[in-house]
Amino acid sequence: xxxxxxxxxxxxxxxxxxxxxxxxxxxxxxxxxxxxxxxxxxxxxxxxxxxxxxxxxxxxxxxxxxxxxxxxxxxxxxxxxxxxxxxxxxxxxxxxxxxxxxxxxxxxxxxxxxxxxxxxxxxxxxxxxxxxxxxxxxxxxxxxxxxxxxxxxxxxxxxxxxxxxxxxxxxxxxxxxxxxxxxxxxxxxxxxxxxxxxxxxxxxxxxxxxxxxxxxxxxxxx
Amino acid sequence: xxxxxxxxxxxxxxxxxxxxxxxxxxxxxxxxxxxxxxxxxxxxxxxxxxxxxxxxxxxxxxxxxxxxxxxxxxxxxxxxxxxxxxxxxxxxxxxxxxxxxxxxxxxxxxxxxxxxxxxxxxxxxxxxxxxxxxxxxxxxxxxxxxxxxxxxxxxxxxxxxxxxxxxxx
Numbered sequence: 001x002x003x004x005x006x007x008x009x010x011x012x013x014x015x016x017x018x019x020x021x022x023x024x025x026x027x028x029x030x031x032x033x034x035x036x037x038x039x040x041x042x043x044x045x046x047x048x049x050x051x052x053x054x055x056x057x058x059x060x061x062x063x064x065x066x067x068x069x070x071x072x073x074x075x076x077x078x079x080x081x082x083x084x085x086x087x088x089x090x091x092x093x094x095x096x097x098x099x100x101x102x103x104x105x106x107x108x109x110x111x112x113x114x115x116x117x118x119x120x121x122x123x124x125x126x127x128x129x130x131x132x133x134x135x136x137x138x139x140x141x142x143x144x145x146x147x148x149x150x151x152x153x154x155x156x157x158x159x160x161x162x163x164x165x166x167x168x169x170x171x172x173x174x175x176x177x178x179x180x181x182x183x184x185x186x187x188x189x190x191x192x193x194x195x196x197x198x199x200x201x202x203x204x205x206x207x208x209x210x211x212x213x214x215x216x217x218x219x220x221x222x
Numbered sequence: 223x224x225x226x227x228x229x230x231x232x233x234x235x236x237x238x239x240x241x242x243x244x245x246x247x248x249x250x251x252x253x254x255x256x257x258x259x260x261x262x263x264x265x266x267x268x269x270x271x272x273x274x275x276x277x278x279x280x281x282x283x284x285x286x287x288x289x290x291x292x293x294x295x296x297x298x299x300x301x302x303x304x305x306x307x308x309x310x311x312x313x314x315x316x317x318x319x320x321x322x323x324x325x326x327x328x329x330x331x332x333x334x335x336x337x338x339x340x341x342x343x344x345x346x347x348x349x350x351x352x353x354x355x356x357x358x359x360x361x362x363x364x365x366x367x368x369x370x371x372x373x374x375x376x377x378x379x380x381x382x383x384x385x386x387x388x389x390x391x
Contacts, residue, residue, distance in 0.1 A: 006269060007270045008269060009269070015265060018268070022284075022289065029285070032243075036249065037293070038292060041289070041291060041297060042297035045299075046297040047239065056317055057317045062381070063384075064321065064381040072229045072230075072233070077356055080234065081237045085240075094245050105347050106348075107372055109348070111343070113347060114343075114374070114379075114380060117373065119336040120332075120333055121315065124341070124351070125255035128295050129295075131295070131298075134302075134311040137313055141337030143334065144335060144340075148342045149341045149345070157276075160342075164348075173364065185362060196233065204317060207316060
């Protein structure tokens with residue numbers, strides 16, 4: 001791995017050309033118009049920002065078990081979506097896009113992801129939102145991520161693909177309960193919603209959060 | 223608390239957005255937020271897709287998520303400036319100072335390192351919090367449940383050993 005020489009495109013394109021190419025790829029896909037995809041991003045970023053779950057105190061705080069907003073919101077999202085999606089797919093309004101069970105990849109990747117999420121306090125979805133609100137440390141994290149993506153691409157065939165292992169298929173929970181799929185999906189969704197509500201609410205607040213409260217409600221000013 | 227959505231409202235809205243994205247009237251796909259990273263890296267470093275099979279493999283997902291990313295940056299910026307009024311430049315989070323150290327250099331080095339292994343991890347697993355945890359588990363996918371379990375366990379273990387929380391509230 002010592003000699004990092006990567007092969008670049010022979011056609012002389014600028015980064016702007018390549019970004020336009022990216023947009024053009026989306027135009028030729030059957031996955032929504034460019035405007036819709038952009039709008040999905042705007043709403044996604046807006047919800048994350050408005051719920052303030054992109055804060056370091058949320059994910060890193062959860063890793064220290066001092067903040068439970070992240071798991072509460074995540075589990076509620078999964079519970080509600082799973083029920084809605086199951087019946088939408090049943091009615092032909094949506095399709096499954098299930099990712100394969102690549103056991104080694106999931107476990108090794110999950111460990112690396114969990115460790116880095118605790119340290120960075122972000123994930124690839126919340127990170128850009130933090131950058132958009134001026135967090136320079138997260139921008140440095142994103143640059144690290146770009147190099148991670150580069151290394152993954154360069155050594156994919158030789159190193160990472162064999163490391164991931166073979167796919168064990170795209171099994172979903174209802175496959176284990178043939179004949180009672182509807183009730184299985186419903187029980188899963190309701191249980192996950194109950195977990196979301198049952199997780200005790202804890203918050204790690206910083207000065208920026210606290211300054212929005214009146215003094216009478218501030219534990220540190222009493 | 224003012225200027226913030228409660229967690230349950232965040233969950234309901236996010237669920238609505240996922241269903242819209244899944245639906246055939248929306249994008250007929252999942253929301254993902256980690257494939258764009260190697261794809262954007264390939265744009266920045268001008269890598270030749272003919273030479274690197276991975277870029278070919280992720281071309282469509284990477285482009286889709288790349289356009290979504292532009293929306294995320296825009297939506298996050300607008301919301302932080304006009305709604306939550308939380309936009310400000312900063313180098314080190316408050317809780318890092320409280321539970322780790324005061325050093326900006328330490329925070330930046332750890333951020334770079336964590337960002338680097340985060341993307342390798344996400345690409346090995348084939349997804350991240352959005353693609354696996356939210357979109358995958360909503361489809362009752364076993365792959366997402368394995369990933370989610372491993373991530374939750376390592377996240378909490380890392381938090382326990384990486385940060386110094388003893389004697390602090």
